Amino acid sequence: MEIKMDLISEDKINSMGSMEKLRFVLDGVKSGNIVVLEGGLTSEEQMKLIELTMTEVTEDFPGIEMSGYPTKRGFLNLRRKTRLTVVGPAKIMHTIKKERDLISAMISAI
């Protein structure tokens, strides 16, 4: 089985509205893709993504696996810079190791 991976540029993400962004990610994941977002999602967006995911969980789509780096504090802690976020279908993606600066994910076709 082949698994598709979408690597989305920060420019593309920033061109989308908040809900549009989440819809885009979840649609990708629901069709079986691993979605990697340059620049990532904020914690609030990730929480919203969990909420949206939960409304769409079925027996065949148990949900998502999500990984990413926490926001980095900018100058004087004023700016919070999001970083990379990876989202995939829970059925095929498992985060096996996650550290402050390293994420390992296992992708297994079913």
Added chain:
Amino acid sequence: MKSGKRRKGILSQILRVLFFRKKTAKVGIYGPPNAGKTTLTNRIIHTFVDENEDIGEATEIPHETRRAVRRGGIIIDLKARSLLTPGQNPNPNSKSESKRGKAKLKLDVVDTPGLATKIDFHDFMAFGLEEEEAKRRAKEATEGVIEAIKWLDDIDGVVLVMDCTEDPYTQTNIIIIGNMEARGIPCIIAANKVDLSDAAPQRIINAFPQHPVIPISALKGENMEGLYEEMARRFK
């Protein structure tokens, strides 16, 4: 004889109500499934309200709590209950001895369903549930997660409960903390289940150095006073 004293008590109570009335803090008990949120909430209620009242059931099957439940009117008064847990380790994080046992806090607690990014009914069948029941539980659990997230809007403080035998550096924990920081809501991490032999609260302290981490056992009642002091300090 006693009446003068009592009148003074009533007077000061009235004065306090009139001039020092504070908004009751609504404290959300959050965390991943099975971390011990309901066990902790039950213990808070047993200690400060009624030892026979339970807010919900605690079981080893995840997503036991699938509705957020609020219990109002809890007064954490450490002066009145200075020996809550005799013989337990004092909280290593507590600042000074003089502060101990004086904290007082009025709050509502909200026991919330465990937050998760996936809910698979097969996981419940592994606990011996019939397929139909497992599917119903999964459906309710998804609604529970949404409810827990929606409750964040009405919360003044969070006790984030983690099972300290497990890896704390999960995306859900990071997301909860990130949301609290973005909203400016104070957050205390309860490193629960320290009574277990493979407990590693230090891992939690290392993973989230910017937040207070209080090692406790909600089940055995270890270091509860340390948690209450921190709550009184942060959620005032």
